Amino acid sequence: MCNLYSQTRSADEIARLFRDEGMPLVMPDGIPNLAPRNIAITDSAPIVRAGARGVELVVRRWSWPGPGGKPVYNFRSDNREFGSGRCLILADGFYEFTAPSDPKAKRKDRWRFSAPDGGLLGIAGLVRDAPGHGEAFTMLTCPPGEDVAPYHSRQVAVLPAASWRPWLDGSASAQNLIGPLPPGSLTVQAAER
Template sequence: RWSWPGPNKRPVYNFRSEGREFGSNRCLIVADGFYEFTDPKDPKKKRKDKWLFTKRDGPIFCIAGIWRKTDDVGEAFTMLTMEPGPDITPYHDRQIVILERHAWADWLDPAIPAQSLIKRLPQGSLRVDQVG
């Protein structure tokens, strides 16, 4: 069994997946995109550059997650992270675990090892647009 990191009353939004199996409480987090932020290319700009990542082969995707019940907020979830794939590497040193469509049902089956489903997407799987 995995244990939730940090104090019980503090929400956890991202959790490293490396070396963990997540034999229970797996969930799918449906999304149509996510953002990463980088230092601005223009030194006069005060805000960071904002990049939108979407999946090239469909309007939605699923992020591997885990959930638990808490005393203070009820059911809570967190997104798993991993080393970045080739589309993310220029923008960040970590990334959320995006599951391929064929792995969605398998992620919910605790009999299937989590690490067999956590994989980098092939280069070009994500579209990247600067949006700010």
């Protein structure tokens, strides 16, 4: 499953995008200094969530410790509703890994999935308090769409921009919002290992 993604947008760019979607952002922790980078499990990264003062942009840790101590960075959405803790994880692209095409290669092949128009992806997620770590988030997964199926048996739950508000405010069922993406929703390209 997805254990690496990229985020290159500044806080101003993200705020402008959400303002254009009719959801002005509040930044309760101040304006975050977001550096363009790949984000790995346990890194801090920007998320958007519903808060007491409106739609909030905050930076939180990706993954919380599971019962055995392993990080919970992906979480199955199948047949679940998620009445609280919904968030959007902001990404320019996410990566999946496959067995190396060269049998002599020591590393897996890496594939980058992104929006065909280069736009920002909103990945459905959950945020919760992780004792000893503060708040943390995880990405929700669903069965793969045709773009991801050749590379992995699951995909992160990417939501179209029109679904961001109902996801965040809980006005729509998770079952109605999360599912495989239609063909052509994602561009895939080989990425450097």
